[in-house]
Amino acid sequence: MNTLRFYTKRIFVVVCVLFFGILVFIASRSSSLEAQSLSDNIVRKGIQNFPRGYRILPRPGEQLAFQSQPGPVHNDRVRYQDLGVDRQVDQEVVERIQMHLSRSDLVTQTLSECAVNETLEQYWLRINGNKVPKRDSWERFYSDIGTCDLYRNEEQIDELLHDMSTLPIKHVQIMDGGTQVKLIFTFDNDKQAVFKPMRFGRDYETDPNHFYFGDFERHNAEIATFHIDKILGFRRAVPTVGRVVNMTKELRDNAEKKLKKTFFVSPAKNHCFVGKCDYYCDTTHAICGAPDMKEGSVQVFLPDDRSVPRKHNKSPYRRTYSKKTQLAVWQENMDFCRDTVKTNPQYAHGRKLLDLVDLHIMDYLIGNQDRHHYESFSVFKDLASYAIHLDNGRSFGKTEFDDDDILMPLRQCCVIRPSTMLKLMHFYAGSKSISETLHESMSKDPITPVLAYKHYPALERRLSKIMKYILDCLDRQTGGPSKMIMNEYHNPSVANTGIEDEDDKDENAKL
Ligand SMILES: Nc1ncnc2c1ncn2[C@@H]1O[C@H](COP(=O)(O)OP(=O)(O)OP(=O)(O)O)[C@@H](O)[C@H]1O
Numbered sequence: 001m002n003t004l005r006f007y008t009k010r011i012f013v014v015v016c017v018l019f020f021g022i023l024v025f026i027a028s029r030s031s032s033l034e035a036q037s038l039s040d041n042i043v044r045k046g047i048q049n050f051p052r053g054y055r056i057l058p059r060p061g062e063q064l065a066f067q068s069q070p071g072p073v074h075n076d077r078v079r080y081q082d083l084g085v086d087r088q089v090d091q092e093v094v095e096r097i098q099m100h101l102s103r104s105d106l107v108t109q110t111l112s113e114c115a116v117n118e119t120l121e122q123y124w125l126r127i128n129g130n131k132v133p134k135r136d137s138w139e140r141f142y143s144d145i146g147t148c149d150l151y152r153n154e155e156q157i158d159e160l161l162h163d164m165s166t167l168p169i170k171h172v173q174i175m176d177g178g179t180q181v182k183l184i185f186t187f188d189n190d191k192q193a194v195f196k197p198m199r200f201g202r203d204y205e206t207d208p209n210h211f212y213f214g215d216f217e218r219h220n221a222e223i224a225t226f227h228i229d230k231i232l233g234f235r236r237a238v239p240t241v242g243r244v245v246n247m248t249k250e251l252r253d254n255a256e257k258k259l260k261k262t263f264f265v266s267p268a269k270n271h272c273f274v275g276k277c278d279y280y281c282d283t284t285h286a287i288c289g290a291p292d293m294k295e296g297s298v299q300v301f302l303p304d305d306r307s308v309p310r311k312h313n314k315s316p317y318r319r320t321y322s323k324k325t326q327l328a329v330w331q332e333n334m335d336f337c338r339d340t341v342k343t344n345p346q347y348a349h350g351r352k353l354l355d356l357v358d359l360h361i362m363d364y365l366i367g368n369q370d371r372h373h374y375e376s377f378s379v380f381k382d383l384a385s386y387a388i389h390l391d392n393g394r395s396f397g398k399t400e401f402d403d404d405d406i407l408m409p410l411r412q413c414c415v416i417r418p419s420t421m422l423k424l425m426h427f428y429a430g431s432k433s434i435s436e437t438l439h440e441s442m443s444k445d446p447i448t449p450v451l452a453y454k455h456y457p458a459l460e461r462r463l464s465k466i467m468k469y470i471l472d473c474l475d476r477q478t479g480g481p482s483k484m485i486m487n488e489y490h491n492p493s494v495a496n497t498g499i500e501d502e503d504d505k506d507e508n509a510k511l
């Protein structure tokens with residue numbers, strides 16, 4: 001009997017030990033899981049969601065996550081006033097600029113900015129008596145391409161934008177040229193446009209370890225730049241609009257064979273394609289729908305360059321496009337414009353230098369460091385051509401960084417068109433800010449809001465910096481503002497040969 005009691009006691013002890021042992025084991029496991037999900041949360045949500053006093057330092061060498069592709073954005077028309085964007089106006093800068101300009105009549109000066117204002121339609125009629133067709137919005141846009149700007153009639157452009165975002169797509173092919181994936185859409189009316197698909201969400205910031213030449217293209221940057229160019233009064237950017245397409249019905253089913261082959265369904269059951277291009281055309285960088293809807297930008301095709309020829313011009317302010325030599329001469333020598341650009345026969349006479357300054361003012365606002373070449377029409381034989389503001393896909397990548405080097409043409413050459421000066425002053429000190437005007441202009445786009453709103457304060461900040469650089473130039477003019485604000489630049493010490501730049505087919509802009 002005693003032995004039996006002894007064994008029962010022992011069994012009881014063993015069972016107790018086992019029971020508590022298992023309890024301790026479970027408790028310790030669940031607390032380590034909790035810790036893990038806590039640290040997962042830190043990674044996912046970022047440190048800012050953590051209790052006060054709790055600081056998680058980034059691990060050395062931590063890199064940005066490659067964000068997954070979001071679905072198309074649903075329209076939310078936010079009132080600008082509700083965004084609380086501050087204008088950055090320095091009243092002293094305004095007053096000092098106004099003092100410099102007090103004896104100039106810029107408004108009258110702008111009237112003679114465009115010496116010969118002719119459209120393609122008028123030009124062809126004059127040169128060879130040809131009448132151009134104007135059957136659809138594409139042909140009306142082409143016929144109205146001008147000697148001083150791409151378009152004037154905004155109603156006509158709105159019609160074109162509407163057609164590009166709604167007309168049935170008949171054929172889709174891969175677009176050659178350039179570095180990243182682009183498609184050519186042919187619509188029901190046989191007219192064409194360039195489609196750049198969305199890669200990232202609107203709030204994506206460029207990886208700081210990427211060079212400007214390796215940065216991803218952003219479809220919404222193409223759309224936003226079209227609007228910025230328009231509100232700045234340049235009208236030299238190619239009309240571009242947003243569109244949400246069906247990856248299967250609209251793209252795959254109408255795709256040429258070599259594009260169709262690259263379509264697949266991802267493990268997440270989304271429809272994707274890879275396309276064919278020099279950079280980022282592989283399965284890990286595939287363009288994926290949600291599940292088969294895809295947002296992108298649609299840009300009108302410029303007229304066929306066999307009938308409306310264009311030239312490719314190398315910019316004197318192009319960067320090095322090299323990982324090794326990172327600074328170009330103009331980034332280190334503030335006399336570069338005086339010594340090298342103003343003395344270059346291409347820039348010494350006429351509109352070209354002023355075009356370059358306009359283009360870089362726009363690039364500064366949009367944060368585009370990738371302006372290596374620019375195209376211009378060479379169709380108007382007897383007239384000076386202007387820079388077409390094409391290829392703006394690498395802008396709007398950084399909201400916290402202003403690259404003042406982009407403004408070097410303005411800072412070094414110290415020249416500006418009267419209309420540009422007036423427009424900038426209007427946005428800086430007038431009734432409506434640049435970001436409000438942009439917001440209104442973009443609100444008509446089918447994929448509005450085109451930009452993340454965090455870009456608006458960046459625009460205001462950059463505009464205020466431009467105005468400070470302009471004031472700096474005005475302060476330095478010994479001959480008064482007319483030495484800086486002009487319709488055409490002329491360097492008296494360089495002979496005016498009237499020779500236009502040679503076409504530059506050099507493809508040195510690749511990675
Ligand atoms: N709307 C258009 N109409 C006609 N041609 C165009 C149009 N857009 C682009 N192209 C032509 O295709 C070329 C490449 O386009 P784009 O520069 O946009 O591509 P990309 O991939 O951004 O190139 P890169 O990486 O060199 O900047 C342009 O230089 C131009 O000649």
Ligand SMILES: [Mn+2]
Pocket residue numbers: 178217391392393394
């Ligand atoms: Mn580009």
